[in-house]
Amino acid sequence: MNTLRLLLLSAAAATLAACAITPEQQARRAAAQKHYEQSLQIALAGQCDPETANLMRQQFALAEQSSAEATEAQQSFRLKYIDKINDPMFQACYKMAWQNHIAQQRLQEMRRYYDWEDFYYPFRRRPYGWW
16 A cells, blocks of 8 residues: 555656756746747837837846946937837827727637637527526
């Protein structure tokens, strides 16, 4: 009995160890998630103002370089970027784009749910009127 229990525990431990992700995989996933979020932000900003979207793309590229020195050109770019981002019209449009994106995601989720439910229609839902 003890050997069977030990065998089952070792098999479960081996399965869990095989499913664990390595630090390199975690880093790749985090980098991919960050890239997706930045691309989404740039795409949503592009709906409002293409120039601001381009500035956001440049800002993200500069943030990855992480240079310690701030030159005059970088300072002027930073000020221009802050002015464009803090524009009230841009902020309102960007907020509306985010709300639209979230609504589209929810709609897609609802469609997936009901499409999946319709796949099993005869077994999961009763026809209308059969209560």
